[in-house]
Amino acid sequence: MAILAPTSLSKHPLSSSSTLSQLTTPTIFGSKLKLRETEQTRFSLSTSFKSNPGFRLMASKEPVGMTTKLGSDKIETEVGVENGCGLFDEMKHRFLSFKKQKFMENLEHYQNLSNGQAPKFMVIACADSRVCPSNILGFQPGEAFIVRNVANMVPPCESGPSETNAALEFAVNSLQVENILVIGHSRCGGIRALMSMEAEADSSFIQNWVVVGKNARLNTKSAAHNLSFEHQCRHCEKESVNCSLLNLLTYPWIEEKVKKGTLSLHGGYYDFIDCTLEKWTLDYERSNLKESDKFAVRNQSFWC
């Protein structure tokens, strides 16, 4: 059996229209799977998921050599295999588990959510694979509008439109979240890059971005210059959170809400070396931001 060229978004320049239609018919296992799955999942809300024998058969076929997902109290150590078919299988298995254990179990809640979201939190976290707020802080679907970028930084208003402040505008002005949490973490690659930056170094994306945190680097160099590089990075990880909180206040529509008391700004620091969480809340009333760039905090706590 001839294997046709895999489905591609690009069209073969020499093909006739009939060949083209053959080419665009999904032939890889993965794509075929997708089509069948879409058809059947559309029905699965009205009929019970368990009564669909087709799914049961597929779900039980685990490729050899794939680490299976362990129970909810264990962590899977490997995902994805070299061939695409294994990866699709794994994704399918995980999605179906989510659907069975969470979605179908709380159908009414998910149906309400599908009509509109009203999260109380906006979270700005690092893209680091170890610090997803849904994992470490247990946010459930519907609870937190999350932005993730390198080194969890918030650029100031004057730097112009960007990925992070577009999300801020949507969360604060459209969704009307009540809390913004900026959470930093230990051993952050982005902060390390910031601290290692030389003034005349050739530019890269990472450097062009982490320079947003230059005030944090300056504060760290002055406050902690006698510490080791590792300790300076750690200091900068927390300083950067505070700089981001100050940058949040450069947005007039954020400052207005904080002044009124309808929006609270929180900082956090997750240390995954010994699993501790520090958090603090910016105390706008007691801060004198016109005089200095230091602010007062309240409700500072440390959990271990």
Place this chain on the structure above:
Amino acid sequence: MAKHSKDLIGGLKKLLREKDQDDSQSDPVERIIKGFLRFKTYKFDKNPEYFQQLAKAQHPKFLVFACSDSRVCPSHVLDFQPGEAFMVRNIANLVPAFNQSRYSDVGATIEYAVSHLEVQNILVIGHSRCGGIDRLMTYPEDGSAPFDFVDDWMRIALPAKAKVKAKYGHLPIEEQKAICERECVNLSLVNLLSYPYVRKGVAKKTIALRGGYYNFVTGSFEVWQFNAEITPPIVI
């Protein structure tokens, strides 16, 4: 005495039930603390070796782009565990084309994930009822006031809007939005190829590009692969 203990146990159970129910109404900071303590008790402390290894270095196999929408976190939908996916979340899960001055934020994540962490898979996941796509498809035709930052960000997706309007403009707007949600995923996959290290990885077959779509109305998930391949030549 037995009755007294029974009352005490009954009372404690009632208290615990009430505390569970109160979770959603509790003080927001309390909510964070509770969530963290649960993670620490049931995951971190139960898998010390795994987390110790992870603390030294991360080796995620995935770079995931997902929307910031509170309903679509891939850690829930695809059960990504700590260490598995380097994750970017922004409005409408967009990947802009390579532009070092304008989009250094997204560029930094791609550069870090591909060049430093050497991820093998990039997955862009769109979803149903996306607020960003809704804005893209209805503004400025609806005459509403501009959103300074959101509208500027959504300009990345204008090619997808143009395509949908041209080909499917006759359909009801809700269907157009649903098509655009998937078109934007495809546009992002194409934009990924404008990053030299992604291009190199795709050419060497060390990186796979995939698109996904989570429909939380019907409870379905679609996933597809983006292949850039040269077919064997036809010899004339």
